[in-house]
Each structure stands twice: as structure tokens, then as C-alpha cells.
Amino acid sequence: MIDTKHQIRFDPTGCVGCKLCYKACFVDVIRWDEENKKPVFKYVEDCEHCFYCASVCKKGCIEVIPDYSSEKLLQTFDRYL
């Protein structure tokens, strides 16, 4: 997936700095702010909407909002371009 327009909402109030979301992201969307012990959602345009970050967050601080229409099916028929 490239050029996606997914959104990630992060509520820092419950975040305990466990770093699991940072570890779970396998496409380097999430970086870690060592000073504040918080995730930085730095490369959201590369998000593949796997929900792994949201599913490992025990405090429910992360919400992934996919924009499926921004993911391309890459077929040559008009409806799937």
C-alpha cells in the first residue's frame, strides 16, 4: 500500500509509555519520543491499517481510522483503478 490516507487518533492521557505500539508497527509509521516516553505517529501516510498498534494498547489510546478508498486495487477496469 502506498499513498494511503488512513488516520490515527492518539489520546496521550492514558498512555503509560509501554512502547508496545512502537514495537508492533511493522512499517515504521510510529517512532518513539524517548524524552516524553510517548509514540510519535510520524509516517501515517505509510499506514497499512493493520490495527496492530491499537490492538496491543492495553489503555485504548489509539484509534486507527482507515480510508479504504485511498487503497488502490490496481486493476485496469474503471471501477477498480
Added chain:
Amino acid sequence: MDMKYGHEKLQADILVVGGGIAGLTAAVSLKEIDPDLDVLIVEKQTAGYSGKANKGGGVLQYFDLSAIKPEDFVAYHAQAIGCFLGDQELMAKYVSMNNRMLDKLVEWGARLPKRPDGTYAVIPTGPMTAIIGVDLDITLKIRQTAEKMGVKIIDKVAVSDLLTAGGKIAGATGFSIINGTFYSIRAKAVILATGSQNYRVGPMWSSGRGDGIAAAYRAGAEMRNAEFGNFAQLVKVKSHQEVVYGENYMYNKNGEHITKRFRTGPEPDISSTAIAEWYKQMSADLGPITLKQEQASGGGLSGLWDRPYGQTFWRLNEESAARVDQDMEVCPMLIGEQSPVKVGHDMQTTIPGLYAIGDVSYCGSAAPGAVPAPPGRNRGSGILNAVFAGISCAQSAADTAKSGALAPVDEKQVNDSAERVYAPLQRASGCSAKDVIRLVQKAVGPMEQMVYMSAHRIATALRYVEKAKELSQTMKADDFHELLSCHEAEAMVLSAEMQFRAAQLRKESRGWFLREDYPETDNKNWLKWIIVKKQGDEMTFATEDVPYEKWPVKPQR
């Protein structure tokens, strides 16, 4: 070269590249053989969270070895799936090891559901096959086991090139995606466990970007079955969620059950003929193609066992998809799964001391024959193939490490690698990695170019690949994240080139490989593997006869 981002020099007896389930299995197996071996895993994201095993259906193939013989499954597979291109001996070894692998996974901490009587909770899927669930923390559990055994792990370092000395493996180079530090790592043996090539098309579990394939190719390792890197799956057109087994319920706009046009009886999984039929129907203005809602399952295996770790992951995915899916209109999406690094039964590549395991070498091992990497019409084979390969390489890799010495560093190789790796950061202007990937995707995305092929359509795809190759020489990166994208884009160009050029050569249809212009299987001329190898600056192609005479199941010629 001026290493302005820093230079970390490391060494290990054995370097494992990739911290998914294959790499972790290999590392643990090496430590079981000899706890004194110095084993280092380098992973470009985070070991235990990377790879496919923690993002899929979480199923393991199961064989009841008290009821079926490995050779029975091999005979079925050789004819129905591998179409005589598979190494039957290696497939038999994989099946024979099935129960032992499951026990090993449990020993390493994986949670497999059991019945009250202590036996595994198995679900039959066919006359000889069955599946068993595993929770998605399987790789995390094995990472914990590996660390307890003394395996060292470095995360967030992307391996870029392999180092050789006198034709043998000598180590690898790489860079930190966080701060750009250059790494040169000397090792007596290197195990590539970097996954397949998925061209960054599908989301989720198809996460391989082929950088290990590219590194092996650049180092001079041979590739085999590169043309079988074109797996595709039907997905719902809104959410892009896969509909496993949906090919059995395909209907056109006139209400015709079009599955009957390509399938006369039960088959184990999706076939390229289903993709071809979708294309034919769409071309004849008989689309869109939908699945009968009441027949198609939607593909979920999440509810069959209690798997607490994976449950939230699956629930979030399914709930989100359900919000956009209005009907069961489907379209194929490329998964890819090119896995061509050629290996022998001990998973050693054609470069002594370099091993390749899991999805980087599934087709290259020739075990499966004429089908892309797992699932490869064989649900549950992905995780276990990785475990099989990880165990299978360990003794030979340990012996190599124990009998050899660290080779001296070839400074020129290290400098050339650093220069190549950082080139996109040095350019004042240029295109982005995504500009290159977009062109590669124009080649590999459309089903008629990648799956239902013809000479003309392969040539069309190759024109895009050539353009992508040219453009890739001008990629510019502004940070280390983009540098990684550039590195992966280069690998995609390379994979696509070998994919289509090998496909151009194979003038027949066999198993998953399907050409409109050569619809017949040609046992007279094409019981052959296509071998790809870098010689000088050229990508060269040769063929190798499949030694089917020495295996029990023989084709008719």
C-alpha cells in the same frame, strides 16, 4: 567513504537477518544445538512483531501421521498443486516433521489449543489435511525463548548487502532506520529470513518487500522459480478484506455461477483459473463479480478457537471492514509472494555459508513446485514452512560456523555498499521511492499482466519495470525512513524484472502459472526450473531439468 552517520562494527558466529518466525526458529534451533554459538538477529523493525505469522489467520497445517503416510500427501501435492515441478523428497521431509514441529512450538512457548484429553484441537480441511489454531503472539513467545537462550537481537537495522570472501559468505552490511548508523557485521554463516516479495500492494500480512531477495541476488546467489511470485486473492472491493474460499461462490451480473466455468470439483484453495475467469467476465462486461452472501464465509477463522491475543486484532479489523462493506462484490488483489532464493535441503544457497529460510526461499527450495509461497493453495503451510526451514538449516549452519573462521573484512565491499545505500541521501534532487513503486505496481498489479499472462501483456509489464529501473537510479531520500523505502523500491524493481523475464521464458501453463497464449502444460519441454543469476551487471537466465526420475510420482510425457 566518510561514514558521517557513524559506523558500528559487529561480529557473530551466525547472523540471522529477519526476526519473524523463520529467523527466530533458526536462532533457537542453533542454540539448542550448541548454546555457545554466538547468534545475532538483525531485524529492520522489531523482532517478534515482524513477519506474517502474527498478522494472518493463525493456522498451522496438521497431518495425522498415524493415519496418513507422508508419501500419500506428496503424491497428491505433486500432481494437484506442484504439477511435477516440486522436490518431492523435500516435501516428504516437511510432512514427516509436522507433529515434531508442533511439539517444538509448544516447547518454545506458543499456545496451541488442546482438547480436554490433551490432544491438539484439530479441524479437518480435506481427506489428508487439517488445521490447528495458534495465537498470534507465536513469534513474540519465540523471541522471548530466543532471548532467554542468549540470542542477541538488534532491532530497527535494515540489512542492505551481503559480504563475501573467496566466494563464501563473510557477513552483511546495513543501516539504522532511526539514526542512519552504518553497520558492518562479520559472520561465519548468515541466515536470510527476510520474507517474500509482495510489492507493497496488499495490506496486512503480505508485508514482505523483497530486500533479502535483492541482497542475495546482488551477492551472486542463484534464484529459482522467480516466475511463481504472483499469488492473488479475491477481496471485498470496499474493505479489501480477503474472502478465503470465495472463488467457489462467484456470480456474474446475470446471476450465472461462474465458478462452474473453471472448477468441476472441489479444490483446496483459490486457483489462478479463478482470477482468469474474473478477468474474462469483466472484459465481456459481465461484471461486477459478486459472491453469494449466504455461501461465502467471509474468510474468518477467528472464532474457531480461543485465541485471546489475536482476538482484539481480528475484531478491530472485522468491525472496521463491516462499516464499509455493503455487499459481496469482489475483485482480485495481488499478494505476490515471490520467494526465489535457491536453496538445497539444508537451506543453503549457492553461496557457501549463506542460508535462506521461510518465505524468502519457499519457491527457491522447489519444495512446493508450481505454486507461489505459502499459503500457496495449502492453508496453514506458511508458519510451518518457516519453522521447517528454520530447523532444517540449523545443523548445517552450526557446522559451518564451528568449522570456519571469521573472514577478514573486504573494505572495498563495505565501502561500495555504504556508497550505494546512502546514495539517495546524497542527491540534491530526484524522484521519491514511491514514484518508483507506483511504476512497479503498474506492472505487477493488473491481473492480466501478473496472473493471466500473455506475451504481449508481459512485454507491457516489462516496459513499466524498465521505466521504474531507470527512475530508481535517481531516487532521493530526505531521512532514514525514506532511505528504507528507496532500499525496498530497488528490491521491488529487481524482483519484478526477474518475475516477468522468467515468465516470458516459460511458454506453457503449469499449476498456478497461467498464460493465455500457452494454455497447455508442456511436459516435453518444460519440466524445468528457470534459474536467475547476476553475472557482472547482467541478469542471466538458464534452465535446469527437474530430476523427477528419482522421485516416486512421475509425470506423463
